[in-house]
Amino acid sequence: MARTMKAAIPDRSADAEVDVSMTVNGEAVSRSVSVRMLLSDFLRHELRLTGTHVGCEHGVCGCCTVLLNGRAGRSCLTLAVQANGYDIRTIESVASADGTLHPVQQAFKECHGLQCGYCTPGMVMNIVARFEEPGKLDLTDEGIRDLLSGNLCRCTGYLNIIAAVRRAAELLGRA
Amino acid sequence: MSTRQFGARVERNIDPKLLRGEGAFVDDIPLPDALHVAFLRSPHARARIVSIDASAAKRHPGVAAIYTSDDIGTLDVEMPLLIPHPSMKNPKTQRPLARGDVHYVGQTVAMVVAVDRYTAEDAAALIEVEYEPLPLEMDLAKALTDDAPLVHADVPNNLAAHFIQTSGNPDDAFARAEHVTKITVQVDRSTAAPMECRAVAARWDAVSGELTVWDGTQAPISVRGGLASVFELDEDKVRVIAPDVGGGFGQKVLLFYPDELLVPMAAMRLGRPVKYIEDRRENFLGSSQERTQIHTIELAALRTGEVIGLRDFFLHDTGAFIPYGIAVAQVASTSIAGPYRIPNIFVEFKAVYTPTVQVTPYRGCGRPQACFALERAMDQLAEELGLDRFEIRRRNLIAEKEFPYEREGLLFADGLKVTLDSGQYGKALAMAAAELGAESFAAEQAKARAEGRYLGLGLACYVEGTGLGPYEGGHVKIHPITGKVYVNTGLSTQGQGHDTVFAQIVADQLGVSPQDVIVVEGDTKAFDWGVATFASRAAVVSGNAIHKTALTVRKKVIEAAANMLDVDPDQIELRDSAAWVKGSNRFAPLAAIATASNPLRYAFNKAAQAATQFARASKHDGPPLADGQAPGLEATDYYSPSQSTWAYGVHGAIIEVDPGLCTVKIRKYVCIHDCGNMINPMIVEGQVLGGIAQGIGGALYEHLDYQADGNLANASLMDFLVPYATEIPNVSILHLETPTPLNPLGVKGVGEAGCIAVGAVVASGVEDALRPFGALKFHQVPLSPNMISYALETAGY
Ligand code: FES
Ligand code: FES
Numbered sequence: 001m002a003r004t005m006k007a008a009i010p011d012r013s014a015d016a017e018v019d020v021s022m023t024v025n026g027e028a029v030s031r032s033v034s035v036r037m038l039l040s041d042f043l044r045h046e047l048r049l050t051g052t053h054v055g056c057e058h059g060v061c062g063c064c065t066v067l068l069n070g071r072a073g074r075s076c077l078t079l080a081v082q083a084n085g086y087d088i089r090t091i092e093s094v095a096s097a098d099g100t101l102h103p104v105q106q107a108f109k110e111c112h113g114l115q116c117g118y119c120t121p122g123m124v125m126n127i128v129a130r131f132e133e134p135g136k137l138d139l140t141d142e143g144i145r146d147l148l149s150g151n152l153c154r155c156t157g158y159l160n161i162i163a164a165v166r167r168a169a170e171l172l173g174r175a
Numbered sequence: 176m177s178t179r180q181f182g183a184r185v186e187r188n189i190d191p192k193l194l195r196g197e198g199a200f201v202d203d204i205p206l207p208d209a210l211h212v213a214f215l216r217s218p219h220a221r222a223r224i225v226s227i228d229a230s231a232a233k234r235h236p237g238v239a240a241i242y243t244s245d246d247i248g249t250l251d252v253e254m255p256l257l258i259p260h261p262s263m264k265n266p267k268t269q270r271p272l273a274r275g276d277v278h279y280v281g282q283t284v285a286m287v288v289a290v291d292r293y294t295a296e297d298a299a300a301l302i303e304v305e306y307e308p309l310p311l312e313m314d315l316a317k318a319l320t321d322d323a324p325l326v327h328a329d330v331p332n333n334l335a336a337h338f339i340q341t342s343g344n345p346d347d348a349f350a351r352a353e354h355v356t357k358i359t360v361q362v363d364r365s366t367a368a369p370m371e372c373r374a375v376a377a378r379w380d381a382v383s384g385e386l387t388v389w390d391g392t393q394a395p396i397s398v399r400g401g402l403a404s405v406f407e408l409d410e411d412k413v414r415v416i417a418p419d420v421g422g423g424f425g426q427k428v429l430l431f432y433p434d435e436l437l438v439p440m441a442a443m444r445l446g447r448p449v450k451y452i453e454d455r456r457e458n459f460l461g462s463s464q465e466r467t468q469i470h471t472i473e474l475a476a477l478r479t480g481e482v483i484g485l486r487d488f489f490l491h492d493t494g495a496f497i498p499y500g501i502a503v504a505q506v507a508s509t510s511i512a513g514p515y516r517i518p519n520i521f522v523e524f525k526a527v528y529t530p531t532v533q534v535t536p537y538r539g540c541g542r543p544q545a546c547f548a549l550e551r552a553m554d555q556l557a558e559e560l561g562l563d564r565f566e567i568r569r570r571n572l573i574a575e576k577e578f579p580y581e582r583e584g585l586l587f588a589d590g591l592k593v594t595l596d597s598g599q600y601g602k603a604l605a606m607a608a609a610e611l612g613a614e615s616f617a618a619e620q621a622k623a624r625a626e627g628r629y630l631g632l633g634l635a636c637y638v639e640g641t642g643l644g645p646y647e648g649g650h651v652k653i654h655p656i657t658g659k660v661y662v663n664t665g666l667s668t669q670g671q672g673h674d675t676v677f678a679q680i681v682a683d684q685l686g687v688s689p690q691d692v693i694v695v696e697g698d699t700k701a702f703d704w705g706v707a708t709f710a711s712r713a714a715v716v717s718g719n720a721i722h723k724t725a726l727t728v729r730k731k732v733i734e735a736a737a738n739m740l741d742v743d744p745d746q747i748e749l750r751d752s753a754a755w756v757k758g759s760n761r762f763a764p765l766a767a768i769a770t771a772s773n774p775l776r777y778a779f780n781k782a783a784q785a786a787t788q789f790a791r792a793s794k795h796d797g798p799p800l801a802d803g804q805a806p807g808l809e810a811t812d813y814y815s816p817s818q819s820t821w822a823y824g825v826h827g828a829i830i831e832v833d834p835g836l837c838t839v840k841i842r843k844y845v846c847i848h849d850c851g852n853m854i855n856p857m858i859v860e861g862q863v864l865g866g867i868a869q870g871i872g873g874a875l876y877e878h879l880d881y882q883a884d885g886n887l888a889n890a891s892l893m894d895f896l897v898p899y900a901t902e903i904p905n906v907s908i909l910h911l912e913t914p915t916p917l918n919p920l921g922v923k924g925v926g927e928a929g930c931i932a933v934g935a936v937v938a939s940g941v942e943d944a945l946r947p948f949g950a951l952k953f954h955q956v957p958l959s960p961n962m963i964s965y966a967l968e969t970a971g972y
Contacts, residue, residue: 013237050203051196060892091196105194116670117193118421148900157868158900
């Protein structure tokens with residue numbers, strides 16, 4: 001195998017760039033990025049917030065779920081430029097600064113609600129968003145399944161996640 | 176620690192990190208200046224490449240390099256055949272990039288390396304390839320005919336392998352039979368669809384001459400060996416790391432996927448880190464698939480329902496290549512008689528090339544197909560003989576006193592004769608009947624029918640050969656500073672909780688908490704003897720290796736502690752991370768014992784200072800290390816199973832079918848399951864539940880929709896229907912624990928168990944539910960609403 005010297009390797013694409021500013025996990029960030037960069041790539045690769053995962057990039061799996069102005073949304077179906085001015089929260093903001101798990105995370109751990117953990121950040125963000133909405137939570141089997149119906153998990157078979165949602169409601173005094 | 180950790184529902188060590196979003200999957204590893212890969216893939220299932228013109232793509236801003244088969248030097252060869260077998264005449268494996276012909280839609284034709292993935296994809300679209308399309312045949316049976324178009328010009332009849340196995344005297348059994356039943360069943364093509372697609376990143380360090388590869392693989396050690404050979408590097412200069420991996424289910428072990436060779440090559444040639452992150456479409460078009468088999472199975476029975484013979488002939492679709500040899504078909508063949516005595520067996524298969532993505536093991540690996548064939552045949556036999564479905568099974572299950580039960584002439588994937596080692600099959604069936612409420616079901620069913628609701632009971636039994644050899648290893652070391660225990664093995668994990676179950680095994684021997692046992696695997700720099708994670712083998716093979724190793728370290732700890740505390744070794748007990756003199760409050764912390772066992776003493780910390788308070792850890796004269804003595808508290812050992820160990824189970828369900836909408840709703844799902852001693856029941860249940868959910872996908876929804884022209888019509892999660900929580904019913908799991916006599920821990924594998932029986936259960940239940948409309952037959956999964964509609968229409972509904 002020939003190990004040749006580095007040829008002249010370009011360091012940028014010809015994409016037009018645009019300035020974007022938003023608040024991410026409480027911090028103001030500004031970057032100049034490609035006009036077509038997805039919000040998921042912006043978070044993961046520009047900001048190195050790699051807890052947000054990408055499982056399909058076509059809006060089906062929910063792995064990429066983050067909170068946009070408090071509402072759960074698909075960061076793979078959002079361009080970074082569309083999120084300009086938004087307040088974004090990702091999985092990295094959920095536990096306390098000292099690492100103590102949020103009750104939803106704690107419940108996942110107690111109920112074995114994760115295996116590979118790839119779907120987990122999206123699941124947790126979706127559940128956190130629903131728990132933050134005011135009003136009564138529907139904690140019936142059907143209600144929780146409905147709550148989870150935008151997130152795929154290939155490992156757990158969901159039942160332990162359903163149990164985790166119930167446990168989280170208990171821990172948060174919402175049961 | 177006096178409570179036993181083995182068998183406890185210990186929460187997982189790995190969870191906090193994954194829950195906080197601190198997992199490190201391949202695409203999370205920071206690689207400054209990394210370049211990104213996109214592949215140009217064939218749009219044709221069969222075609223000849225006339226010409227490739229990459230000049231416009233090369234000029235595209237941001238492109239670093241473009242490679243076709245002409246540009247990859249010594250890598251332009253067919254990739255290895257992993258498991259040769261004499262039943263294959265002319266086994267075909269893929270080249271990293273197509274040369275001459277393409278053999279399926281999605282085959283890699285050219286690789287683009289660019290500053291980012293967006294640019295790489297743009298450039299791939301600028302590569303001009305002229306194809307001359309060739310005729311093709313997608314139908315398995317037609318593909319075997321003499322005038323069928325060929326997937327490989329030099330493989331006549333598209334016949335990849337042909338194999339026959341016989342046990343007992345099947346001809347005689349069929350001659351003696353009082354009743355013979357025969358059915359043809361089909362399981363369709365599916366895919367593992369792990370939530371994280373495959374991913375490879377590589378960094379070449381020209382100064383140290385080291386190649387580091389992050390690969391979301393189930394087999395990092397084998398990948399390392401392969402890369403070292405291909406690139407002619409010392410093994411020590413190649414490090415392969417399988418970091419956190421987002422599910423595998425068999426799809427992430429293949430030596431090699433094209434990217435696993437080409438990404439390191441590009442990193443070495445370009446002197447920059449290079450990354451390939453497979454997207455979902457590519458996962459459908461390029462990563463291994465499984466399942467399609469068409470079985471024609473006959474059971475020879477006595478009027479009592481006793482099955483005395485079985486004949487099965489099946490076609491196995493191996494896709495365009497056969498890198499794993501006949502593994503899937505062989506496992507199906509050898510699982511064909513399930514948990515039943517059936518002493519006379521003839522099983523024959525033909526593996527057929529089709530112009531589709533290659534077939535390699537996906538969770539279940541031929542077992543769901545074998546189970547579907549056998550259990551559907553058992554149901555039909557019961558019906559024809561006027562027997563209850565539970566009763567016919569009861570009469571044929573192998574009894575406890577008959578173990579070990581051998582099937583002479585059937586060679587399992589380990590090359591050894593099938594030998595079912597232990598179980599309580601009859602009890603499992605009885606438990607399933609009780610949990611399903613089978614006794615009272617007929618009344619419930621009649622009542623529902625009177626209300627216009629159609630309920631059915633579905634049932635299936637399965638066995639699973641687990642714990643394939645040849646071996647795995649374990650390395651256990653007590654750290655002298657922290658007193659924590661470090662454990663290594665040669666596997667990688669994709670969510671199975673190895674870090675916790677292996678910690679539990681070690682914790683019991685060394686008297687520490689599982690949280691103080693740190694398991695590191697999936698890194699060839701940490702441990703590089705071993706095979707891989709597949710075939711439900713981790714707990715069995717690595718588990719026992721680690722157990723053996725922990726026993727050795729335990730002995731060393733006790734000897735050293737006895738010396739330090741000046742008592743007999745049998746006076747020492749290990750608990751709370753220390754060695755105690757029984758019945759006293761005298762103890763030495765593990766950290767101090769580990770420190771004292773290393774004659775090099777720097778008083779870095781409290782443990783080292785504490786170590787000086789005791790007598791010497793080793794009583795010998797002469798130099799600080801006696802001849803043959805090693806420093807520290809550490810050992811390495813291996814476990815090599817004598818044969819596979821067979822887990823089993825019984826699944827059942829109450830199913831409701833709406834004949835108007837042709838929908839199927841699982842009202843209740845019951846799983847009786849036995850994987851021997853359970854290290855962590857919580858994790859076992861997680862594995863089983865996940866398997867059942869995949870099984871439900873395979874039974875009702877997941878079907879790769881290849882068109883007549885070889886195009887895959889549903890290469891997205893929008894159209895390939897992986898179940899959400901809304902599709903998964905509540906499941907009740909009941910355990911039996913029949914220890915295997917074959918290994919010290921008495922454990923059997925569990926990874927694949929959950930998915931095996933589900934298709935058979937669902938089809939059985941749907942048939943039962945629709946009985947009022949006539950004897951409708953459901954012999955194919957996934958069982959779609961169309962099939963129900965068609966069956967009802969045929970019956971005049
Ligand atoms: S990655 Fe966004 S929904 Fe799948
Ligand atoms: S835990 Fe693996 S995908 Fe959900």
